[in-house]
Amino acid sequence: MRREPSMGHERSSEVLNTGLLVYYIGVASPVNESERSGARESRDRYGTRAPTGRRSPVCHARFWGNSVFGSRAWIRTPRPPCATVTTMDKGLLMVFTGNGKGKTSAAMGVAFRGVGQGFKVLMIQFIKGSWHYGELDSAPMLGGAFEIRPMGRGFVKVGAEKPDPEDVRLAGEAWNAAVEAMQSDRYEMVILDELNYTIHYGMLPIERVIEDLARRPERLHVIATGRNADPQLIEAADLVTEMKEIKHPFHQGILAQRGIDY
Numbered sequence: 001m002r003r004e005p006s007m008g009h010e011r012s013s014e015v016l017n018t019g020l021l022v023y024y025i026g027v028a029s030p031v032n033e034s035e036r037s038g039a040r041e042s043r044d045r046y047g048t049r050a051p052t053g054r055r056s057p058v059c060h061a062r063f064w065g066n067s068v069f070g071s072r073a074w075i076r077t078p079r080p081p082c083a084t085v086t087t088m089d090k091g092l093l094m095v096f097t098g099n100g101k102g103k104t105s106a107a108m109g110v111a112f113r114g115v116g117q118g119f120k121v122l123m124i125q126f127i128k129g130s131w132h133y134g135e136l137d138s139a140p141m142l143g144g145a146f147e148i149r150p151m152g153r154g155f156v157k158v159g160a161e162k163p164d165p166e167d168v169r170l171a172g173e174a175w176n177a178a179v180e181a182m183q184s185d186r187y188e189m190v191i192l193d194e195l196n197y198t199i200h201y202g203m204l205p206i207e208r209v210i211e212d213l214a215r216r217p218e219r220l221h222v223i224a225t226g227r228n229a230d231p232q233l234i235e236a237a238d239l240v241t242e243m244k245e246i247k248h249p250f251h252q253g254i255l256a257q258r259g260i261d262y
Contacts, residue, residue: 091220092238097229100243119188126194130154171203182216189221196226
């Protein structure tokens with residue numbers, strides 16, 4: 001094995017008979033303009049562009065010239081499976097779960113980013129409804145691109161008792177609204193805030209949720225939040241993130257803070 005410096009970092013590669021072939025995974029380190037131009041010329045000449053004209057940043061092949069001449073050049077090499085991606089819009093099903101704080105906040109962060117890309121976003125809140133949260137005032141500031149609909153009563157009975165029939169009814173109405181929104185083609189992203197709770201509490205059947213999600217338009221992004229994500233939902237998802245509580249101010253006797261928790 002031999003180590004070659006590259007843009008201030010060392011990368012390990014095997015020495016071949018004709019030089020050094022370097023494969024590395026991750027976003028490429030900054031390169032100078034001459035290297036960038038050479039890369040473009042090589043991709044044009046040898047047809048290594050992705051079918052849609054975009055090359056993935058996650059896999060690169062570089063040939064380093066032999067040590068006698070110390071030169072380096074771009075050459076055609078067999079492309080590994082990760083070399084290209086298509087740019088077709090693919091709607092993702094994302095799940096933010098876990099016992100840590102930040103699930104709804106993370107979803108709103110993705111929504112904010114999407115609005116910046118021209119998305120129209122809808123958030124349906126399955127349980128929230130009795131408190132006035134800061135995001136209810138923030139969303140209208142985005143010119144109608146981000147709509148939030150609280151459709152619950154702010155709490156549900158949990159534990160040994162079955163959920164209140166009224167809460168079950170409201171959860172059903174919220175899901176019907178979500179399905180209508182997903183099928184309407186009016187949105188690029190739909191956030192199902194606290195959906196995981198309604199499934200976990202038996203207020204919505206998971207089979208119905210999975211079936212309706214599978215029928216959504218292919219380009220639509222969907223985010224489901226809440227603790228105790230159902231295994232079937234996790235299996236169906238493209239991305240699952242679990243928030244883990246390490247420390248929480250509540251355990252120090254600090255109550256919910258304006259602008260942070262609501």
